[in-house]
Amino acid sequence: MAKSILILPGDGIGPEIMAEAIKVMRLANDKYQLGFELIFDELGGAAIDKYGVPLADETLERARQADAVLLGAVGGPKWDKLERDIRPERGLLKIRAQLGLFGNLRPAILYPQLADASSLKPEIVSGLDILIVRELTGGIYFGKPRETRVLENGERLSLDTLPYSESEIRRIAKVGFDMARLRNKKLCSVDKANVLESSQLWREVVEQVAKDYPDVELSHMYVDNAAMQLVRAPKQFDVIVTDNMFGDILSDEASMLTGSIGMLPSASLDANNKGMYEPCHGSAPDIAGKGLANPLATILSMSMMLRYSFAQTAAADAVEQAVSDVLDQGLRTGDIWSEGYSKVSTREMGDAVVAAL
Amino acid sequence: MAKSILILPGDGIGPEIMAEAIKVMRLANDKYQLGFELIFDELGGAAIDKYGVPLADETLERARQADAVLLGAVGGPKWDKLERDIRPERGLLKIRAQLGLFGNLRPAILYPQLADASSLKPEIVSGLDILIVRELTGGIYFGKPRETRVLENGERLSLDTLPYSESEIRRIAKVGFDMARLRNKKLCSVDKANVLESSQLWREVVEQVAKDYPDVELSHMYVDNAAMQLVRAPKQFDVIVTDNMFGDILSDEASMLTGSIGMLPSASLDANNKGMYEPCHGSAPDIAGKGLANPLATILSMSMMLRYSFAQTAAADAVEQAVSDVLDQGLRTGDIWSEGYSKVSTREMGDAVVAAL
């Protein structure tokens, strides 16, 4: 049966890196008879230009119909002056919320071939392989009220609300435990329970869920300590589960530990493992259109899609092996290049992965 | 005229490190004729044991009367099972709020003598000297409502509120600009304006305040990017100003970049530069009472007190020089010790600083 994939190249380097991922996907499609059918649309700035809004209703409908979504990256200076509510990021937040993609998986993996790229000492990060599970459709990103009031003294006060319900916490905690079970069976739940009411409920519910996972070792850590421990000794972590805002901060910090954010994919899943897949990096408008961008994070996001949404393990393994092979061949885009390696363009990197596959 | 200093040793290693800071302070007091008079009381767990609450009214009154407060550290497993509202941290949050200590200064300095202690590569952190200015009495730490409700479907929902008013933002922005002016004239304001309403007001007010500081170069950065940039290239920063929660996370991350959190002091100031001074590290209950703790952060907090609350620049310089001297002598407590240096106890370290002074 045909599987439809909605492709949203987005802005900045998005279209370039997506073009390479599509080449790889088309080859995998033939080789493994995946039956993929690609549909194309726009999100973010490109959608503002085409539809006047960062996520058009018809695009959302296409996303609902599709079996999976592959996204490039959104945003850029062209749309920075717009009101927040119609800026590119709103399209991203809206598609996450509307599709119910509450489970965001962000691996931070140090590729042995790129060990030097990290700003941390090699012994601190060699072999690093962490998975951050971030709650993606709740918390302060979406809580109401969110408003600006005028106080009696005439000054303005703006506020956001950070709500979490038991069911929201329970379902993301389960994702965390399930992932830990597939890995090294260690889950660290990060919160700020010494200050926040929502974190206290978070901790309580995570403890409840833990009863169903006696084989997983659970720990709790305050977010400020987690931010420190990621710098001090990141290899102490296996899976981290945390809320939307803490996950935003910690996953970016963790990805930077590897020094190769251009290599890191992510998945955002709903309750049925339908998902949207995108690289961890942004749209990098400064290098857009120059053939400098690293397409590997998008290619690896595609392989996460094969794995999580379609259970195509053999195809996913093959794509990941192909990426590893091109690194072994010494090919590097500018962001991961160092003395002694061959500097290649976005397209050359994509072609090399195709050849390796 | 006599100046009264309220000493709150606190819990865990607090009393040990405070004892050393007091020795140094008494000597500085004599040498520079500071006219200090020391008053002692309890905060946190020790206050729970003595008064039944983490901050007694009479202690708060003493803090109000005092010209400055010097704090060790609070918290420990003994009090972890208590309800959140009467736990040690509550005493800390309450004294901050009640004294109006909205301006929290957290330097992250890499001492050249301790360059190896960092988990980052030497070229990334050598010479690091950042100041994080954290808003300390507002935002999600204190916002109302903060509550747990039962929803119609019977499940609980907990929520916190993140409010900021223009005047709260303005006064902390001013601290940021003032500090930048005394340093390298670069201020980076960190927010999440692409998502949070409160961050949009934050950014707007910081821009307004900037008009009074044309000599300071202002930039804005999203908090997730800041968490990355601190790992990638921390020396790009001079002063960072940010809200209470982001400041909690980023200042801990930044302090860990130095690898020597046992060295880092902090100051929390009110509108008149009256302040509370404390080390950045916690109460480390696991090593309490063993003479293993590093007293230098507390000694340096005392020297920040001399500088900011009493404008005793010569005395502050002398204390800092004494600390640098003992490091030059090769003395190290366990947390900063490495092969080839002399491992000393808490007391030996304090004595050495006294001798150097």
Ligand SMILES: CC(C)[C@H](C(=O)O)[C@@H](O)C(=O)O
């Ligand atoms: C663009 C922004 C709204 C988004 C977020 O904060 O979630 C991004 O930082 C991310 O992590 O995907």
Ligand SMILES: CC(C)[C@H](C(=O)O)[C@@H](O)C(=O)O
């Ligand atoms: C103990 C805790 C409440 C406190 C905070 O979050 O402010 C601490 O982490 C700090 O940074 O001083």
